[in-house]
Amino acid sequence: MHDTQVPGLRLIRASRLSEPVYSVYEPSLCVVAQGSKMVILGQEVYRYDPSSYLTASVHLPITGQVTEASIESPYLSLQILFEMNQILEVIQASRDAIRAGNEANRGLKVSRLNDTLLDAVLRLVKLVETPQDIPVLAPNAIREIIYRVLQNENNASLRQIAVIGSHAQRIAGVVEKLNRDFAQPFRVDELATEAQMSAxxxxxxxxxxxxxxxxxxxxxxxxxxxxxxLFSGSIDAAEAAFQVGYESPSHFSREYARMFGLPPVRDMRRFRSSLVNEIPVSMEMNGG
Incomplete structure (x- = not known):
């Protein structure tokens, strides 16, 4: 993954198929130029390739896997991060062209890529070649990309998240809180009170x-x-469990193994072995 001089634009390359990668998608647009990828959210599977694009409207913990890549034809994609104020500005400036409702929809969506959106994305990417143009042209390019995405009826979730007072906007606030304070215990009724909703x-x-x-x-x-x-190598499993909010190391170990396939100690051993043998393993990263 490579951050560029264009604010919010990341480029991603993979020369081989990956194991499952556990990460948190930020509000963004992901476009594949070559290859394909699979993303799992909860129990749902999303697939996208050069004919489609993926949008995330809130921070979501996902499992991703590159499903088509090789040294000869590497997986190539990009991610454009969105700020809620950018989306809101476009909605407010385009009330006649963009409708926003009050209902909540899934925060992850795969849609068919059209030429109009692709042209806007390519203009933003080309700014990497002319850094002097980025401060002037990048903001307008991102506004156009957001506008094109919002025009797609399939992307109602991105519109609704930015509408003040909507159910989706309130849920986005709860999602932000859980991402920020994940180590703290919570009760659903307390979250509901903060969101001004029933439990x-x-x-x-x-x-x-x-x-x-x-x-x-x-x-x-x-x-x-x-x-x-754990993969950073600075703490052991018990300390990691405590830092993320678990009171029982054994409970943590069981849930860790259920999610990642191995208990913490064995997973760390496999990771260290993969570094020696140069075998790719799943690491946390954001992006398409």
Missing amino acids: SSLYDYFKEVTGMSPIQFQKQIRLQEARRL
């Missing part, structure tokens, strides 16, 4: 947007962060 409505709308319950969401965020800490 049952919060649960239903949260599951509609994220594909999982608030507890399942927090668990995935915790375990991904624990794995990142």
Whole structure:
């Protein structure tokens, strides 16, 4: 993954198929230039390739896997990160062209790529070659990309997340809180009070947007962060469990193995062995 001088633009390359990669998608647009990728959110599978694109409207813990790549034809993709204020500005400036509702939809969506959106994306990418143009032209290019994405009826979730007071916008606030304070215990009724919703409505709308319950969401965020800490080599499994909010190391070990296929100690051994043998293993990263 390579960050570019264009704010929010990342380029991704893979020369071989990957094992499952556990990461958190930020609000963004992902476009594949070559190859293909599979993303799992909860129990749902999303696939995209050069004929389609993926949008994420909130921070979502996902499992991703490159499914088509080789040294001769590497997987090539890009990710454009969105800020909520950018989306809101485009909606406010385009009220006649973009409709926004109050309902909540899944925060991850795969749509068919059209020439109009592709042209806007390519203009943004070409700015990498002329850094002096980036400060002037990049903001307008990103606004056009957001506008083209919002025009797609299939991307209602991206519109709704930016609408103040909508169910989706309230759920986005809860998602942000759980991503930020994942190590802290919470009760659904407390989250509902903060979101100005009933507990049952919060649960239903949260599951509609994220594909999982608030507890399942927090668990995935915790375990991904624990794995990142373990792979950094600075702490042991018990300390990682404590830092991400688990009180019982044995409980942590069981849930870790259920998610990643191996208990923490064996997973770390496999990771270290892969570094010696240069075998790719799943590491936490964002992006398409």
